[in-house]
Amino acid sequence: MKTTININLKNITNDIFYPLYKNTSRYLVLYGGAGSGKSYFSVEKNLIRILKEEGHRILIVRKVARTLRRSCFQLFLDYISRWNIESLFVANKSDMTIKYCNGNMVYFAGIDDPEKMKSIEGITSVWVEEASELSLNDFNEIDRRVRGETKHYKQIILSFNPISALNWACTRFLEGTPKNTTVLKTTYLDNRFIDSEYKEILEAYTGNARMVYTLGNPGKLEHAVFSNWDIVDEFPDTDKDIYGLDFGYIHPNALVRVYLDEKDLYWDEVIYKRKQTIPDLIEDMEAEKIQKKLIYADNEKPEAIEEIKQAGFYNILPCKKGKGSVEEGIQFIQGLKLHITKRSTNLIKEAQSYQRKVDKDGNVLEAVEKSNDDGMDAGRYGVFTHYYNPEGSPSVRWI
Numbered sequence: 175m176k177t178t179i180n181i182n183l184k185n186i187t188n189d190i191f192y193p194l195y196k197n198t199s200r201y202l203v204l205y206g207g208a209g210s211g212k213s214y215f216s217v218e219k220n221l222i223r224i225l226k227e228e229g230h231r232i233l234i235v236r237k238v239a240r241t242l243r244r245s246c247f248q249l250f251l252d253y254i255s256r257w258n259i260e261s262l263f264v265a266n267k268s269d270m271t272i273k274y275c276n277g278n279m280v281y282f283a284g285i286d287d288p289e290k291m292k293s294i295e296g297i298t299s300v301w302v303e304e305a306s307e308l309s310l311n312d313f314n315e316i317d318r319r320v321r322g323e324t325k326h327y328k329q330i331i332l333s334f335n336p337i338s339a340l341n342w343a344c345t346r347f348l349e350g351t352p353k354n355t356t357v358l359k360t361t362y363l364d365n366r367f368i369d370s371e372y373k374e375i376l377e378a379y380t381g382n383a384r385m386v387y388t389l390g391n392p393g394k395l396e397h398a399v400f401s402n403w404d405i406v407d408e409f410p411d412t413d414k415d416i417y418g419l420d421f422g423y424i425h426p427n428a429l430v431r432v433y434l435d436e437k438d439l440y441w442d443e444v445i446y447k448r449k450q451t452i453p454d455l456i457e458d459m460e461a462e463k464i465q466k467k468l469i470y471a472d473n474e475k476p477e478a479i480e481e482i483k484q485a486g487f488y489n490i491l492p493c494k495k496g497k498g499s500v501e502e503g504i505q506f507i508q509g510l511k512l513h514i515t516k517r518s519t520n521l522i523k524e525a526q527s528y529q530r531k532v533d534k535d536g537n538v539l540e541a542v543e544k545s546n547d548d549g550m551d552a553g554r555y556g557v558f559t560h561y562y563n564p565e566g567s568p569s570v571r572w573i
C-alpha cells in the first residue's frame with residue numbers, strides 16, 4: 175500500500191535550512207547561536223528521509239542519554255504528532271526507538287550508555303546533537319560505525335553552539351575546508367519561528383555568551399568566574415542535599431540540587447525551563463518529590479515563595495542576599511572544587527561562558543556578566559545561604 179503524506183516543506187522550514195534537504199555531504203555541520211533552528215531542522219531532515227527512503231537505521235546521539243529523552247526523542251514525537259502521522263509509527267519509550275511502517279528505524283542513544291551504543295548495528299546516518307558535548311574520540315567512534323554499502327547516502331549531521339574555539343568540533347570542522355563537509359552557520363536571526371521574548375534575551379547577552387549564543391561565533395572564555403569545576407557522572411548518594419531556586423519566566427526557572435562534602439561541592443540541574451508559571455514549576459517540583467527538602471529561593475519573589483510553600487514545600491526559604499553577597503558567594507565557591515553532574519547541560523553551558531566584566535580599558539572588574547547565569551545564581555543561592563558562614567563578615571548586610 176502506498177501512503178501519500180502532504181507536507182509543504184517550504185512552509186514549515188526556515189529558508190536558510192531548506193536547500194539542505196538535498197544535501198548529501200557525509201558531514202553536515204550546523205553550528206551557530208542559540209535558537210537558530212538547528213535542532214528543529216535536524217529532526218525535519220531525518221524524518222523526511224525516514225518517510226521517503228528505505229533501509230534506514232538512523233542513530234540520534236548525545237553525550238548523556240537522559241538529556242536525549244527530553245530533547246531529541248521528544249522532538250521527534252512532537253513532529254510525528256504535528257504532522258498527523260502517528261498511525262505510521264511505533265514509538266518505544268522505554269527503549270527510545272521509533273519504527274516506521276516500512277521497517278526504517280530511529281535509535282536514540284547516549285554516549286554514556288556504551289552497551290546500547292554497541293548493540294545498534296548497521297547505522298545508515300547519524301545526528302549528533304550538541305556535538306561539542308562529545309569528545310573527539312566519541313565522535314571518531316561514531317564516524318567509524320557509519321560505513322559500508324547503503325541504499326541511500328550516509329550522512330552525519332552535527333549541531334552545536336561553538337562554545338569554545340578550542341573545542342574539537344570547531345577545530346575539526348570550522349578551520350580550513352574539511353573534505354565531504356558542508357558547514358552552515360546560523361543565528362536566531364535566521365529563525366522566523368523564534369519567539370520575541372527569547373530574541374530579547376539573546377540580544378541582551380554580553381561578553382562570551384553574546385559571542386557564542388547571540389552571534390554564533392566560536393567563543394573564547396577570558397576571565398572565567400569558575401575554573402575549579404569538572405563534570406561528574408552522578409550526584410553523591412546523600413540525604414543532606416539542599417536546593418537553590420532562581421525564578422524566571424522569560425528567563426528560565428532554575429532549580430539546582432546542591433551538596434557540600436568538605437571541599438567538594440556538587441551541583442545538579444533539576445529544573446531549567448522558560449515560560450513556566452509558578453503552578454507549572456510546582457508541578458515539576460512535585461515530580462521530584464522534594465517536599466521535605468530545604469530550598470533557598472530568590473528572596474526578591476516573596477509571593478512565589480509563599481505560593482510554593484502553600485503547595486506543601488514547607489522548607490522553602492528566601493535566600494540571603496546583600497551588598498557584596500554575589501562576590502562573597504563566588505569567592506566561597508572558588509575555594510571549593512565544583513562538580514557539575516553530566517545531565518546538567520544548561521549549567522555546564524553557563525559555567526563555560528560565566529565570566530567577569532571588563533571595562534573599556536580592558537581592566538577586569540569584580541562584577542560578573544549578567545548573561546546566561548540563571549543556574550549559576552540558583553546554585554549560589556543554595557551554597558551562600560546554607561553553607562557560607564556570614565558571621566563576622568562585615569561586608570554582608572542581610573536584607
Ligand SMILES: Nc1ncnc2c1ncn2[C@@H]1O[C@H](COP(=O)(O)OP(=O)(O)OP(=O)(O)O)[C@@H](O)[C@H]1O
Pocket residue numbers: 186187188206207208209210211212213214215334335365367368369
Ligand atoms: N521549523 C520550525 N518550525 C517551528 N518552530 C521552529 C522551527 N524551527 C525552530 N523553531 C522554533 O525556534 C526555537 C529554536 O529552535 P531550535 O531549538 O531548533 O534552535 P537551535 O538552533 O537548536 O538552538 P540551540 O543552539 O539553543 O540548541 C524552537 O524552540 C521552536 O520554537
Ligand SMILES: [Mg+2]
Pocket residue numbers: 212213214333
Ligand atoms: Mg538545539
